[in-house]
Amino acid sequence: xxxxxxxxxxxxxxxxxxxxxxxxxxxxxxxxxxxxxxxxxxxxxxxxxxxxxxxxxxxxxxxxxxxxxxxxxxxxxxxxxxxxxxxxxxxxxxxxxxxxxxxxxxxxxxxxxx
Amino acid sequence: xxxxxxxxxxxxxxxxxxxxxxxxxxxxxxxxxxxxxxxxxxxxxxxxxxxxxxxxxxxxxxxxxxxxxxxxxxxxxxxxxxxxxxxxxxxxxxxxxxxxxxxxxxxxxxxxxx
Numbered sequence: 433x434x435x436x437x438x439x440x441x442x443x444x445x446x447x448x449x450x451x452x453x454x455x456x457x458x459x460x461x462x463x464x465x466x467x468x469x470x471x472x473x474x475x476x477x478x479x480x481x482x483x484x485x486x487x488x489x490x491x492x493x494x495x496x497x498x499x500x501x502x503x504x505x506x507x508x509x510x511x512x513x514x515x516x517x518x519x520x521x522x523x524x525x526x527x528x529x530x531x532x533x534x535x536x537x538x539x540x541x542x543x544x545x546x
Numbered sequence: 547x548x549x550x551x552x553x554x555x556x557x558x559x560x561x562x563x564x565x566x567x568x569x570x571x572x573x574x575x576x577x578x579x580x581x582x583x584x585x586x587x588x589x590x591x592x593x594x595x596x597x598x599x600x601x602x603x604x605x606x607x608x609x610x611x612x613x614x615x616x617x618x619x620x621x622x623x624x625x626x627x628x629x630x631x632x633x634x635x636x637x638x639x640x641x642x643x644x645x646x647x648x649x650x651x652x653x654x655x656x657x658x659x660x
Contacts, residue, residue, distance in 0.1 A: 468651075473653075474653060475548060475550070475636055475638075475651035475652050475653045475654055476589075476636070476638075476651040477548070477651070478648050478649070478650075481648065522589060534591055534649070535591070536588060536589040536590075536591075537588075538588045539588065539589070
């Protein structure tokens, strides 16, 4: 079965600084990869997704992610973080032949310093 | 607002009891997913229904069951509740049951078992 590892439990960045959240996946075939954001007390919102094609994917709120097959990674980046980006971020991998059974990483909590 | 609604928002009950969580998917979405989010287990996929039929099963306990009704709303039934069942339960919906479709998450139901 597929799995996801988010190595960083908690990251703190200053407002205006760049951000990179790491995600490593394990799956035997081409994965379907997602990044979701969860604000306090809210459900999950999709930031971006990768299925195929261009390995650099643009998402909402100025986020992007790059799929690197050789490193089994799908890191999320943002050039300049805003205070409103403080939230929990989840990477997820979907299985091609398993009816949308998505596996989520443990999440990375982002704190933004003023 | 994702368009997915969940009721109730909060539920407090005692061990051994049974509860029902309700989810209404976005208009037009045929697929419903249930997830459990807890501090120790993270976000876990429980079960998926597509147009009234069970499509995929994840880490769902035998004490838990779900169904999707003809109007496409879904209910998650949790019985013989234990302290460890305390968690946030999310429902998500997508257009179809095929892989890769974006899942839209509801705000969740917070279950507390005392």
